[in-house]
Amino acid sequence: MTQTSFLAVIRLLSAQALLEQKFSQELGSVHGLSLNDSLLMMHLEQAPLLRLSRVDLAKRLCVSPSTVTRMTLPLEKLGMLGREADARDARLAYVTLTDTGRKVIGAARQTLERKSKEVFKDRWGAEEIENLADLLGRLTASQPNDLV
Amino acid sequence: MTQTSFLAVIRLLSAQALLEQKFSQELGSVHGLSLNDSLLMMHLEQAPLLRLSRVDLAKRLCVSPSTVTRMTLPLEKLGMLGREADARDARLAYVTLTDTGRKVIGAARQTLERKSKEVFKDRWGAEEIENLADLLGRLTASQPNDLV
């Protein structure tokens, strides 16, 4: 007898692999962003001052701080992200979302929204999608600020 | 107004990153397997003859064929996987699950089941977990054979 929780976890992992495969290509070729790049910028988008520290971003994305450093470098050179120091703590190097970055992530979000709709196009009712979103939200509720 | 389908997708991606972070470490240190290694072996486990072709595995795992080649190489050297040719089609090189592999993935599965239970330990009812598993199952239903 297989446990339901195990079944849910396995299916979640499989579903993610499927979604990443479906989204990754167009997101990269059209907007020049990876899926993680987009999530990073979306976190910045909803931050109070359009900025977050690198460790904060690392926790939200569930990646290592070094990954954030390496992710932000090219986006900074492209003018989508900026760097801002903290007046009180000289260790902090905030990642900021520039105007260019806001436009790019806005366009990328539209692509993501369109492809998200495609995922549930067949055999899905509105209340079922909402149900799924709610349940997944409870999984990520333990994490720092929820997205969207 | 944010679309519900978009919300569900974003939360699924975030949840996966969280789960991978929680599972990956112990799975690697205790059983010497990555999460993808485990999924690969679990697919073999439920295959009719304990074997699958590499392209079949690639489709099920949503990874490239080259990744399957690279993943199976070390597991084969450790004696968990084997290689078997097809009598009719000389191109095929089936990946087989050895007795050693069956024992290892069996132990790894127990770890995964235990940690899966931990994920839903608080604030989750049995019917909610089942509901989540069902909904996620519909997402992966379009894929080749479902796991578990």
Added chain:
DNA sequence: GCAAAGTGCTTGCGTTCGGAAATATATCGG
């Protein structure tokens, strides 16, 4: 104040992955 511990960030190294190209075999159309 000051040494010690803690935190934020970056770099070097090894590992893992996808895409393109190469090889081998199979299937199809004539």
Added chain:
DNA sequence: CCGATATATTTCCGAACGCAAGCACTTTGC
């Protein structure tokens, strides 16, 4: 039967990641 196309697998190359180490700065305990 034979050339053209399709499929299965592997290898090469570049990109992305985690971990450990290191540096800069801050906080804590005395």
